[in-house]
Amino acid sequence: MPIVELHAPAGHRLLINTRREATSLMLNDDLTLNYDREGRLLSAWMDGRNYRRSLDNRVIEKQEGPRRGLSYRVRRELPADQARDFLARAYALTQQQRAVLDDPGMRVLNTASPADCDAARAALDRILEYDLARLERDRATFHIIYKPISILPPDQYLALVLQATEGCSYNQCAFCSFYRDRKFRVKSVGEFKQHIRDVRAFFGGALGLRKTIFLADANALVIPRDQLLPIFDAIHADFEIHPRDLDPDALKTWEAARPIHFEGIYSFIDAFTSRRKTASEFAELAARGLRRVYIGLESGDAQLLNFLGKPNAPNEVVQLVDHLKAGGVAVGVIILAGAGGDKYAAQHTRHTIDIINAMPLDHNDLIYFSELVDYPGSPYSALAQQEHIRPLAISEIEHQMVEMRAGFAFQHWTHAPRISYYDIREFIY
Ligand code: SF4
Structure with missing residues (x-):
């Protein structure tokens, strides 16, 4: 160097x-x-x-x-x-x-x-x-290989994105405009393997900058198990992924023998289509390199979730996190700060604290505060107007995040999840 x-x-x-x-x-x-x-x-x-x-x-x-x-x-x-x-x-x-x-x-x-x-x-x-x-x-080639990469979690900005699906299988949350431009589609395994070849050729020598693999789009893990496992196997056939449980010295030796390698596979997951996945299904994916998944909790308040158009109850996220953690997969839980404006602020804060405290989170996990970004003309805007909701000022959103943080009570503070901020306006890939 x-x-x-x-x-x-x-x-x-x-x-x-x-x-x-x-x-x-x-x-x-x-x-x-x-x-x-x-x-x-x-x-x-x-x-x-x-x-x-x-x-x-x-x-x-x-x-x-x-x-x-x-x-x-x-x-x-x-x-x-x-x-x-x-x-x-x-x-x-x-x-x-x-x-x-x-x-x-x-x-x-x-x-x-x-x-x-x-x-x-x-x-x-x-x-x-x-x-x-x-x-x-390059731009033209990129658009042939990829559908727009609408969003990644901040710790994955430098991931190598592989699109096993396109779009979101639900696509109806009132505040979310990420995938409105495309129909949900699952790629066949053959198509996905070709995608991998195209991605490799596009990145060329720049592949070494990418430390993780992000399986996109919005909820790629919705793919049925029998099709999902071959997708993970296809990733392994082309890329070197950290084996689990190597001690630091063994890992160094392993990395030295593989100049281009990845720390693991990461993805978004939703709580409504995946809540029935079992810990053993997640363990199968963990054995194939799945290290962390990101869940849009948005809020622990059931009424607010309903208002936002999320089709799950808050405790279904807790159930999903239980299964993931039991299967050996870490989580990144995303809280939508400012959601529901002044009308929902108090209950959003109170119930989000309760739900986070009900999760078995540890130092491998992340909690992200993502500020609600309301786009003009969004379904969220129209709903908020109907209910005469006043958006929270920046200082009020900051106060809400401070209050939530103060309410989190992790079992072992020395092994507490990292808490960070997620600003969707800063994302480009
Ligand atoms: S928030 Fe997630 S589940 Fe909801 S529409 Fe957007 S991508 Fe889909």
């Missing part, structure tokens, strides 16, 4: 970090460009702002807001012309820094060897094989 630190003749300090999975370029603390192994821009820090690029060339710009915290952060997706300008500028800046490496006046500031400088040159040359036209061809 050579890091080359240079002093350029123009007085700049340039750092080039060529890792196995990515290349980063930092100039004077005010510019950072991160590329994958193929040379596609991943993210940037430029002009005091953060940028992330999706594999289909969308760019999200993020800035800290008037107060600290996710809720206040200012974010926007750049219009297509601005996204193109941004990408062109990032690659032009990389071209300029590549020239520094060949400048006779440059000085190496750290212990980097001539071979390390050659590795940095090769990495930047690979990046510069990309231009806007090639990125555009």
Whole structure:
């Protein structure tokens, strides 16, 4: 992993970090460009702002807001012309820094060897094989291989997504617009194997950046067992997945022998179609690499769930979590903060605390607070208007999350689940 630190003749300090999975370029603390192994821009820090690029060339710009915290952060997706300008500028800046490496006046500031400088040159040359036209061809290929990847949990943003299904088998929750653009469909095993081949070819050398596999779309585990097991087997045939229960030394040896490997398979699951799945069915999937699933609890309040159009009772989520944990699969439970506005706020808080406290959660699990994002024209908006519901202000949503956290009572605080925030407005793939 050579890091080359240079002093350029123009007085700049340039750092080039060529890792196995990515290349980063930092100039004077005010510019950072991160590329994958193929040379596609991943993210940037430029002009005091953060940028992330999706594999289909969308760019999200993020800035800290008037107060600290996710809720206040200012974010926007750049219009297509601005996204193109941004990408062109990032690659032009990389071209300029590549020239520094060949400048006779440059000085190496750290212990980097001539071979390390050659590795940095090769990495930047690979990046510069990309231009806007090639990125555009990538975008077109991406859209042939994938239906839009609408959302992932934050700890899975860098997953390798494999779409075993398309869409959501329910697709009727009032607040959710993720899969309204497509009909639910399960791929045949043959089709899924071809999808894997296409995905591998698309990612190429950039596969090493991906640490987990995410089985998409919304509730891929709804697939009947006899079809689901061959899908997991197909993943294993093509990818190296961490075996369970290796001690840290054995795991290191295992990883060293497999430069491209994955920590496990992850997926969303819903509580209404999957509540009858047994612990032994989940154990079969755990044995095939299923490590964690993400469940949209939304609320522990039955009335609010009904209002949101969720067709399950809160305790069915508890039952599902019981079965998953007994089968050896961890969970990520998602709470919809601010859902139901002022009308449901008190009961949402109270009953969500009760339901979370009824779950056998431990340090392998996650709890996410996801702020309700109401899109104009959504079924949720219309329902909220009908019931004269006032949306909660950001400060009230924060207060609701603080109250819920204060009410959680895990059996062993030293083994408590991690609690984090999930902002769907920041997601691009
Ligand atoms: S919230 Fe989940 S179950 Fe409901 S429509 Fe959206 S993806 Fe489907």
